[in-house]
Amino acid sequence: MRACAGKGPWVDEALSRLAFTRIDRPSIPEIVHFPQRSSREDFYAVAYPLMFLSRRMDERMVELFKKGYVKGTVTTGVGNEATALGMALPFRPGRDVVSIMHRDLLGHLLLGATPHQLFCQYMANVESTTHGREGNAHHGDAARRRFPMISHLGKMPSLVVGGTWAARRQGEDALGLSIIGDGGSSTGEFHESLNVAAIHKVPVLFVIENNYYSFSTPIGAQYTCECLSDRAKGFNIVGRTIDGTDPWLVYSSVCDALDAIHADPGPQLLECVTLRLQGHAVYDNCEYVPDELMRKWRAQDPLPAARRKMREEGGFSEDSIAAIENGVEEMIQEALDSALRVARPDPARQNWSVFAPAAESELEPFRAPQVKNGEAVKKAQEYLLSLNPQAFLMGLDIGSYGSAFKTCKGLIDRFGPERVIDMPLCEPALMGFALGASQLGLKPIFEFQFADFSTETATQLGLNIGTWYFRTGCPAPILVRLPCGGGLTMGCFHSGEFEGLWSRFPGLKMLYPATAQETFEALVAGFYDPNPCLVFEHKLLYWSKSGPIDFDGDISKIWRARQYREGADLTIVAFGAMVYEALAAAQKSEKSLDVWNPFVLSPMPLAPIVESVRKTGRLLVVQECGATQGLGEMVISRIAREAFSALKAPPQLVAAPDMPIPFAPELECHYRPNSDKILAAVEAMF
Ligand SMILES: Cc1ncc(C[n+]2csc(CCOP(=O)(O)OP(=O)(O)O)c2C)c(N)n1
Numbered sequence: 001m002r003a004c005a006g007k008g009p010w011v012d013e014a015l016s017r018l019a020f021t022r023i024d025r026p027s028i029p030e031i032v033h034f035p036q037r038s039s040r041e042d043f044y045a046v047a048y049p050l051m052f053l054s055r056r057m058d059e060r061m062v063e064l065f066k067k068g069y070v071k072g073t074v075t076t077g078v079g080n081e082a083t084a085l086g087m088a089l090p091f092r093p094g095r096d097v098v099s100i101m102h103r104d105l106l107g108h109l110l111l112g113a114t115p116h117q118l119f120c121q122y123m124a125n126v127e128s129t130t131h132g133r134e135g136n137a138h139h140g141d142a143a144r145r146r147f148p149m150i151s152h153l154g155k156m157p158s159l160v161v162g163g164t165w166a167a168r169r170q171g172e173d174a175l176g177l178s179i180i181g182d183g184g185s186s187t188g189e190f191h192e193s194l195n196v197a198a199i200h201k202v203p204v205l206f207v208i209e210n211n212y213y214s215f216s217t218p219i220g221a222q223y224t225c226e227c228l229s230d231r232a233k234g235f236n237i238v239g240r241t242i243d244g245t246d247p248w249l250v251y252s253s254v255c256d257a258l259d260a261i262h263a264d265p266g267p268q269l270l271e272c273v274t275l276r277l278q279g280h281a282v283y284d285n286c287e288y289v290p291d292e293l294m295r296k297w298r299a300q301d302p303l304p305a306a307r308r309k310m311r312e313e314g315g316f317s318e319d320s321i322a323a324i325e326n327g328v329e330e331m332i333q334e335a336l337d338s339a340l341r342v343a344r345p346d347p348a349r350q351n352w353s354v355f356a357p358a359a360e361s362e363l364e365p366f367r368a369p370q371v372k373n374g375e376a377v378k379k380a381q382e383y384l385l386s387l388n389p390q391a392f393l394m395g396l397d398i399g400s401y402g403s404a405f406k407t408c409k410g411l412i413d414r415f416g417p418e419r420v421i422d423m424p425l426c427e428p429a430l431m432g433f434a435l436g437a438s439q440l441g442l443k444p445i446f447e448f449q450f451a452d453f454s455t456e457t458a459t460q461l462g463l464n465i466g467t468w469y470f471r472t473g474c475p476a477p478i479l480v481r482l483p484c485g486g487g488l489t490m491g492c493f494h495s496g497e498f499e500g501l502w503s504r505f506p507g508l509k510m511l512y513p514a515t516a517q518e519t520f521e522a523l524v525a526g527f528y529d530p531n532p533c534l535v536f537e538h539k540l541l542y543w544s545k546s547g548p549i550d551f552d553g554d555i556s557k558i559w560r561a562r563q564y565r566e567g568a569d570l571t572i573v574a575f576g577a578m579v580y581e582a583l584a585a586a587q588k589s590e591k592s593l594d595v596w597n598p599f600v601l602s603p604m605p606l607a608p609i610v611e612s613v614r615k616t617g618r619l620l621v622v623q624e625c626g627a628t629q630g631l632g633e634m635v636i637s638r639i640a641r642e643a644f645s646a647l648k649a650p651p652q653l654v655a656a657p658d659m660p661i662p663f664a665p666e667l668e669c670h671y672r673p674n675s676d677k678i679l680a681a682v683e684a685m686f
């Protein structure tokens with residue numbers, strides 16, 4: 001084997017170091033990556049030392065856990081080394097897009113992590129790849145395309161699909177590697193990801209590590225098909241099931257699959273029937289696995305078999321192998337000793353910001369005389385797509401149909417189906433796809449058909465994307481558009497707002513415009529911000545409200561609360577379509593009302609509104625959704641704490657009742673706040 005030019009992963013160095021420990025010939029070859037492949041004669045001299053390294057590191061990790069150095073848990077790959085080795089070895093660190101799972105310590109070592117980093121990660125010290133912000137197997141190197149897994153199984157394949165797709169779209173020949181267990185393969189998003197990859201012909205190898213159990217649940221309670229690779233038929237892709245305890249078979253099958261998906265891009269599914277020779281995690285003694293079965297598995301342990309083959313097929317003597325094992329043990333001990341010397345994280349020296357810092361940028365000014373809010377959405381997207389070749393739109397029915405509310409009409413004609421992409425109906429995988437694409441330099445603009453469907457993506461958007469920067473240090477610039485709100489007789493599944501829900505997830509920015517100008521500004525600011533930004537677009541306003549757009553190109557001025565009317569007697573804070581109801585109430589009222597919209601919902605710029613309340617002494621907040629679903633109560637409590645002494649009356653909230661949004665026009669009208677209700681509330685405050 002020859003080294004793959006330009007690669008310098010830790011294992012190359014480790015293997016060359018082990019080569020010196022040999023007592024007799026032959027030497028340990030260096031690793032090659034796709035499209036080269038190792039010969040069988042060379043294979044075990046690489047495979048066994050690495051599998052041994054992985055086994056011993058797993059065992060040391062368990063020891064450390066028992067001694068209290070490792071927190072959280074340890075889910076070892078004991079028994080899975082042949083699969084982990086064979087699947088990861090051909091991939092090119094930093095070039096291919098991968099996401100490694102909790103039994104793949106060896107996959108991490110092969111694709112860029114060092115033993116020192118892994119020990120640091122498990123001990124959660126300052127040199128852990130997550131800086132102690134996440135633990136256990138939840139690590140990677142997002143900047144080098146090794147996406148860190150999250151606990152929620154089934155959530156990583158879509159990122160690999162999006163990342164690989166993005167690399168390909170930028171002219172690279174990247175390949176993807178996505179791993180899942182037999183249990184994780186039952187999740188909806190795993191299937192969604194296969195479907196998206198098949199439709200968009202993304203060359204991702206999906207590996208299922210079938211180790212017969214999902215925690216304590218045997219495969220008989222997990223699925224009914226004969227092989228998990230049978231599921232490939234549903235996506236019209238190639239699926240194979242192989243013995244995952246045979247490292248050469250796994251390796252050569254993966255190489256075959258990569259040759260095929262490289263020549264004719266598209267996904268493949270490879271099920272490796274592998275072993276879990278220990279409990280699910282350190283706390284699990286595995287008593288639910290019958291003794292006889294465990295004995296049978298132990299006899300199939302891939303490690304002694306690989307050792308034998310290193311001797312028999314690789315021509316290594318017993319002494320050389322023992323010397324290599326000693327060399328591995330020494331390397332592990334060195335890594336552990338150095339990890340134990342690393343400092344613990346210091347809360348006082350943390351950067352606690354959940355947001356990536358924004359860079360200053362001057363943009364092209366944009367002006368339009370009089371446009372409807374929905375037209376402003378279209379113009380903003382047109383502006384962004386034309387100035388940013390890396391931007392693309394994704395959603396349902398946004399292509400020739402122009403999206404449910406026509407806010408994308410005509411964009412496909414100008415920018416083509418490569419940049420205005422009609423996606424299949426699977427919001428969770430689409431959101432993961434957007435995250436993956438954002439890591440490879442593209443800038444997704446994601447349209448939900450209705451804000452209501454955003455609940456489908458609570459994990460992907462709220463947990464994976466929201467925490468991404470905090471965990472990885474890599475920004476996740478994704479613009480998410482949410483057509484929201486009621487007043488169109490659409491009932492409780494098509495009329496929600498959800499800003500309250502999404503505000504509960506740290507790491508997401510949010511904007512809620514009311515005017516055409518604000519709509520344009522919100523989309524532009526959200527797009528250029530390095531963080532995930534949610535823009536709530538009230539769909540009642542799309543075609544009922546209009547105004548000019550005058551954007552001077554200065555983004556920094558956008559992130560501020562908006563004032564619509566100056567008054568001395570009472571401050572009204574209104575969200576979205578309620579801005580217009582508040583203004584109508586102000587028109588009718590005899591009192592002089594100061595009308596505001598926070599506009600930026602997260603992080604909310606309340607200072608000027610606090611000043612307004614200090615001036616007026618009265619605060620009334622108006623929101624369209626129920627009292628406990630929105631941000632009104634939070635606005636009241638924050639302002640009351642800051643301007644308490646200035647208050648002349650208790651602050652009030654006009655909100656819908658805490659109930660689902662009713663359908664019939666009469667019922668919905670009764671349910672929604674309006675200018676009369678606001679006026680009544682204003683009067684009651686004097
Ligand atoms: C969506 C989700 N539900 C539950 C869990 C809790 N959990 C963690 S690992 C695991 C078993 C996973 O089994 P499998 O996918 O077969 O992988 P294995 O651990 O066997 O490698 C479960 C249920 C989870 N992580 N994610």
Ligand SMILES: [Mg+2]
Binds near residue numbers: 183209
């Ligand atoms: Mg399993």
